[in-house]
Amino acid sequence: MVVALPRTEPERDDTPDCYGALSWLDDDEVMSMDPRFAPLNALIAFCSTTRTSWPRPMYDCGYQLAALEFPAKAGNGRVVVDVVAWAPNHTRLALGEAKAGANVDEAQAKRYSDVNPSTLVQTLNVTVTKADPPRAQIVYAVQAQHKDRVLLGLSKAGVTYPVLSISATDVRRVGGEFDDPALVAAFAAPISVLSPPPGIITIDAESSDAEFDAMLNSSLVALASRQGESMTVRALTEDAIRHLFLYPTGYQQRLVKKMESAARRAAAAAPETFSYTPPSAARSVGTVHVLDNPENADPRGRTQRYQALAARFASPTTKRKPRVDEAQLSFFPGGPDLESELAEVEGDDEYGPEGDSGS
Amino acid sequence: MDRKTLADRFLAPGNPAWKTFVLEAHASGEPLTFLADVFGSRNVRETDDVNLHEMWSGEASYIVDTIDSRFWSFHTSATGKQARPPIGAAVSRRHDLDFVWLPSAHLRAVQQTGQIRWVKTEFRAQEFLSDDNVQDLSFSARGKPAQSLLDMIGSLPEYTYALCLNQIGILAQDDLLGVVEEAVTRKATFLARGESFALHQQVIAATIDRYRGLIETAEQFALAFEPLGDHENHVEGGGHLTGGPIELTFSRRLSDFPGFIDRLLSSRAPFRLWGVVDDYGDEYVEVDAVDLHVGSRVRLEISPNALRLHLLRGGCGNTVARLISNLQRHVDGRIAAADPAIQAQLALTPSPAIA
Numbered sequence: 001m002v003v004a005l006p007r008t009e010p011e012r013d014d015t016p017d018c019y020g021a022l023s024w025l026d027d028d029e030v031m032s033m034d035p036r037f038a039p040l041n042a043l044i045a046f047c048s049t050t051r052t053s054w055p056r057p058m059y060d061c062g063y064q065l066a067a068l069e070f071p072a073k074a075g076n077g078r079v080v081v082d083v084v085a086w087a088p089n090h091t092r093l094a095l096g097e098a099k100a101g102a103n104v105d106e107a108q109a110k111r112y113s114d115v116n117p118s119t120l121v122q123t124l125n126v127t128v129t130k131a132d133p134p135r136a137q138i139v140y141a142v143q144a145q146h147k148d149r150v151l152l153g154l155s156k157a158g159v160t161y162p163v164l165s166i167s168a169t170d171v172r173r174v175g176g177e178f179d180d181p182a183l184v185a186a187f188a189a190p191i192s193v194l195s196p197p198p199g200i201i202t203i204d205a206e207s208s209d210a211e212f213d214a215m216l217n218s219s220l221v222a223l224a225s226r227q228g229e230s231m232t233v234r235a236l237t238e239d240a241i242r243h244l245f246l247y248p249t250g251y252q253q254r255l256v257k258k259m260e261s262a263a264r265r266a267a268a269a270a271p272e273t274f275s276y277t278p279p280s281a282a283r284s285v286g287t288v289h290v291l292d293n294p295e296n297a298d299p300r301g302r303t304q305r306y307q308a309l310a311a312r313f314a315s316p317t318t319k320r321k322p323r324v325d326e327a328q329l330s331f332f333p334g335g336p337d338l339e340s341e342l343a344e345v346e347g348d349d350e351y352g353p354e355g356d357s358g359s
Numbered sequence: 360m361d362r363k364t365l366a367d368r369f370l371a372p373g374n375p376a377w378k379t380f381v382l383e384a385h386a387s388g389e390p391l392t393f394l395a396d397v398f399g400s401r402n403v404r405e406t407d408d409v410n411l412h413e414m415w416s417g418e419a420s421y422i423v424d425t426i427d428s429r430f431w432s433f434h435t436s437a438t439g440k441q442a443r444p445p446i447g448a449a450v451s452r453r454h455d456l457d458f459v460w461l462p463s464a465h466l467r468a469v470q471q472t473g474q475i476r477w478v479k480t481e482f483r484a485q486e487f488l489s490d491d492n493v494q495d496l497s498f499s500a501r502g503k504p505a506q507s508l509l510d511m512i513g514s515l516p517e518y519t520y521a522l523c524l525n526q527i528g529i530l531a532q533d534d535l536l537g538v539v540e541e542a543v544t545r546k547a548t549f550l551a552r553g554e555s556f557a558l559h560q561q562v563i564a565a566t567i568d569r570y571r572g573l574i575e576t577a578e579q580f581a582l583a584f585e586p587l588g589d590h591e592n593h594v595e596g597g598g599h600l601t602g603g604p605i606e607l608t609f610s611r612r613l614s615d616f617p618g619f620i621d622r623l624l625s626s627r628a629p630f631r632l633w634g635v636v637d638d639y640g641d642e643y644v645e646v647d648a649v650d651l652h653v654g655s656r657v658r659l660e661i662s663p664n665a666l667r668l669h670l671l672r673g674g675c676g677n678t679v680a681r682l683i684s685n686l687q688r689h690v691d692g693r694i695a696a697a698d699p700a701i702q703a704q705l706a707l708t709p710s711p712a713i714a
Binding site: 044045048049050051052053065066067068069070071080195196198199200202210214215217218219221222223225226227228239240242243244245246247248251295299303306307309310313314315 | 451452454580582583584585586587596597598599600602603604605606608624625626627628633634635637643645646647648649651652654655656658660662665667669671672697698699
């Protein structure tokens, strides 16, 4: 979904201008990143130890990621915290709730305030090095277009938490103020963003069939390229959705079921390469078999087979731009350009492992 | 055959230049068994040294040194035409063997072990850049000022992207060991002639140690999710995340972004990346790609200005190095990493503490 907007300069000199200003949260356009995941990935990346063009204000304040989808005790109940960050130097926790949409679960919002920071420290197994009592800060993250409804929902719940409103161009704190002075300063002004956040979590049970297909198909191609013969759909799901273990068993099974459907579609799309055996009385999950492995072909044929697989797995509605091949190597198609051929005569095999220029 | 015999062979007069191909190997069992599987059991033989193995393929014979369990040295005195094809063919068909892909700064750093004699750059971007860019640039210079001349050309800001060091020649000298003339390529082929096999080995070891620093640092970024509790009894959900993406920034905006994506994910050498892109945007593309060489998934987030790579736990740092080295050669010779720890290992600048 990707429409170029006028470029904005980063506010901070140390932020590389990598992606340009993107309208990656615009619902009207087709985009690669499902915008539902933007708040969650934004929170994760705010605490990331790894530097990218996405800002890290919480990491800069000493917060590091402690857990994801953490089931925290909240009074007599429980709340599953999307992102838990821990600032050991300040003995502070940040409990992040990432909203995929605009609706606020009022009961959940209230339960957040019942989380006891000391209990959380005990269950998280983090190390406290200062005598200060641990404190916890709840923070919501939302897409900018949903911020008003989320603020209203929090108000109805009778809580005032800071809400990080994420747009395609910046992140702003709205709603309540942070308790931690460092975070107050970090979010005092809008923070420019020049890219979508890194896609750490990119799929869930509500994702489209196309999203499941993309993940499963790449796992199948990886299986083939390792010269694997077969894999259960459960194993393929674990390979494709690396964060599967974050979820309770029941939710994992929903994802596996989605992958079963994707496996069936993959075998139908590329029947010469993959077959799908559905679950049976003896086996609770299906299995995908590699029938005719591209790796069995010679190097040039192998490349062509993989290219054919990409074509088979491409959506019929692929939005691909017509492109003039400006990099055409030869004015006389049908063979390599003369310089390449000369290099070949001279034994230059630096171009690739198999000296294969593909098709 | 033992190490002394190997050193004597290096010193034997009249042979073609000594060649050492360094490959990254992921052998799951004994090296000899692995070599037998790759080159045929009748073509390998153990020696008096448990880490040295004799091997034959085609018209070439090799001594394979596996004392470094990850980076194996294939020594031979055969000609290039005899020695290179079996190595290239083995790497092509095995996902557990790969070349060492030296970024330009690593190749340039070879001069730390000797006096520079010549340099060759080769930028081949016809397939990736339109003709309003420099699409090909080859440059060679001989003599002590060669590097200085290269630096002068590299200081032309509008053309630095078109410089990619491809080969370097040095004269390595040591008061005790003597003198060795070395030529090194970006795929870590070392050609040597001289008085000391030990000095030749030192040049290789220094180069590979720097490279190891890069790929092991990259592997520290590999993404992994760990469940909070016991895997078998895990019913509650929740977990820890370690690692993060590696972001590479281009020194200039790519002019033909869809074309770049097309070729990057074409399954072809040199990148050998497979991927399906359904939405070709002008500014941003995400893809669950497959590194066909090692058979592992790798998530890519790409814009005309940068490329993010999510290496997954168990993925090989060589995937990152291969991508960087080939991007330098075919797209942008001045590509850099956003994270200072990776950049330090890529550009061989003083290393910060890894965050």
